[in-house]
Amino acid sequence: MKNYPLSKRIGLFLGPLLFIGLQLFSFELISKNADTVIATAIWMIIWWITEAVSISVTSLLPLLIFPLFKVMPMAEVGANYGSPIVFLFFGGFVLALALEKVNLHKRIALSIIKLTGTTPNKVILGFMLATAFMSMWISNTASTVVMLPIALSVIHLLINDEDGFTKKDRNFALSVMLGIAFSANAGGIATIIGTPPNSVLIGLLENEYQIEVTFLNWLVMGLPFSAVLITIIYFILIKLFPNKGLVFDASKSVINEELKQLGKISPKEKQVLYTFAVIVSLWIFRTLINKLLPDLAIDDTMISVLGAIALFAIPHNLKKGDFILHWSDTKKLAWGILILFGGGLALAKGMSATGIVDIVANAIASSNISILLTASLLIVLMLFMTELMSNVALTAVLAPVVAGIAIGLELPILYLLIPVTMASSCAFMLPMATPPNAIVFASGYVKVHQMARVGIILNLISVGLLILMFQFVIPLIF
Numbered sequence: 001m002k003n004y005p006l007s008k009r010i011g012l013f014l015g016p017l018l019f020i021g022l023q024l025f026s027f028e029l030i031s032k033n034a035d036t037v038i039a040t041a042i043w044m045i046i047w048w049i050t051e052a053v054s055i056s057v058t059s060l061l062p063l064l065i066f067p068l069f070k071v072m073p074m075a076e077v078g079a080n081y082g083s084p085i086v087f088l089f090f091g092g093f094v095l096a097l098a099l100e101k102v103n104l105h106k107r108i109a110l111s112i113i114k115l116t117g118t119t120p121n122k123v124i125l126g127f128m129l130a131t132a133f134m135s136m137w138i139s140n141t142a143s144t145v146v147m148l149p150i151a152l153s154v155i156h157l158l159i160n161d162e163d164g165f166t167k168k169d170r171n172f173a174l175s176v177m178l179g180i181a182f183s184a185n186a187g188g189i190a191t192i193i194g195t196p197p198n199s200v201l202i203g204l205l206e207n208e209y210q211i212e213v214t215f216l217n218w219l220v221m222g223l224p225f226s227a228v229l230i231t232i233i234y235f236i237l238i239k240l241f242p243n244k245g246l247v248f249d250a251s252k253s254v255i256n257e258e259l260k261q262l263g264k265i266s267p268k269e270k271q272v273l274y275t276f277a278v279i280v281s282l283w284i285f286r287t288l289i290n291k292l293l294p295d296l297a298i299d300d301t302m303i304s305v306l307g308a309i310a311l312f313a314i315p316h317n318l319k320k321g322d323f324i325l326h327w328s329d330t331k332k333l334a335w336g337i338l339i340l341f342g343g344g345l346a347l348a349k350g351m352s353a354t355g356i357v358d359i360v361a362n363a364i365a366s367s368n369i370s371i372l373l374t375a376s377l378l379i380v381l382m383l384f385m386t387e388l389m390s391n392v393a394l395t396a397v398l399a400p401v402v403a404g405i406a407i408g409l410e411l412p413i414l415y416l417l418i419p420v421t422m423a424s425s426c427a428f429m430l431p432m433a434t435p436p437n438a439i440v441f442a443s444g445y446v447k448v449h450q451m452a453r454v455g456i457i458l459n460l461i462s463v464g465l466l467i468l469m470f471q472f473v474i475p476l477i478f
Helices: 008-021 034-052 061-068 074-081 084-101 104-116 120-135 140-159 169-188 196-209 213-240 250-262 267-292 300-313 327-332 333-352 357-366 371-385 392-407 413-423 435-441 448-477
Strands: 313-319
Touching: 008 034, 034 061, 034 333, 034 357, 034 392, 061 074, 061 333, 074 196, 074 333, 084 104, 084 196, 084 267, 084 300, 084 327, 084 333, 104 140, 104 250, 104 267, 120 140, 120 169, 120 213, 140 169, 140 250, 140 435, 169 213, 169 448, 196 213, 196 333, 196 392, 196 413, 213 267, 213 300, 213 357, 213 448, 267 300, 267 333, 313 333, 333 357, 333 392, 357 392, 371 392, 371 413, 392 413, 392 435, 413 448
Parallel strands: none
Antiparallel strands: none
16 A cells, blocks of 8 residues: 555645634634635645545535534535436446447547548547547546557557657657547537536536536537647647658558457447437437427436436346346446535535625625636636646636626626636646546656646647637627
């Protein structure tokens, strides 16, 4: 077992000690309940940043503290952990689980790489597109883990060729590795279920403000943003790390060999593919279906749960009792993330119920701050803070505050919340910023200074793109 770092040891005690200290304060900052929520938020932030305990365990604190200190009754706090958005993401997780179980995600990825071509730059693009597409539907960590061994097989061809591992080869390897990590981050932005911060935002909007953002609404906005960002990442990588003159046809044989090992598409893969296609189609055409059949009144969560039930309940072989998924498969499900959603929503509810969000809104309303400058600063704050702490946890803490700022500026809250939330998925500078960054860094082909060199450029470009989104794109869609 690894040693428990000093930073974690400090965080473990500092969080509860600060909470107790603030509770024992002789005067009120805002009100007794609001002070308790602030103290809870500080405790949670310290544990989230230091990861003294699991971030999911930290997310359980409101369940204990809010009822204990009479901020909210247990039933009201607990309702956040069973919010519809939690089940929307649960269904997405189950869908991803099925894709991974039958290896369909790998087949799709390899097929995309094969389609893009086998020249070095086309191989880089292929890996990036395949990773981004998978990250729209499964976790960015899983998509990176799938792509890494395939990329390493291609890189080993260059290491073992006649001229050894030249500078061009190293540049190619670096571009592939960074391309996979950065595409995994950017690809998840495209859909509601692609990355947890998106779902935290959707949950906040539905729970606190009764604002619904449909799967299609988000796709119309998120997919073009992801596509533009991935295109920029590709051109920056091949410009900063050129591989001109590098020739290898063997990469085609690696991809073909990987596909050959998968064999022909199996009946189980087809069943998962059909289920996947039906669920995504229902998400996209839900509004139209509800117009044609108003009594149905289906929503994205219902569709997500339908997909999950179908994968457990529609038999692949009735005689043998063989189904695509069995409940035992759910041990691989990211249950901790679902708890984290609940904790974030409970914290947001506490901030709203005790008037903290209103205080922020009134403070902003009474100032003469430029709306564009405020939006820009919030985007920069979120983007660079997420280099150092969990983007889900950060969104859970900052989103309610940003909502208060939008209200204070008399701005539709979606205009401000969407770009700030998207910024949490644009961490490209440091290995610890996101799991994909850490995974490719561990491959040994990427150095910290190389990731930081590309990452700082991409971070600044992302800020620019998000400001443009705030100013021009989001007002057109919402």
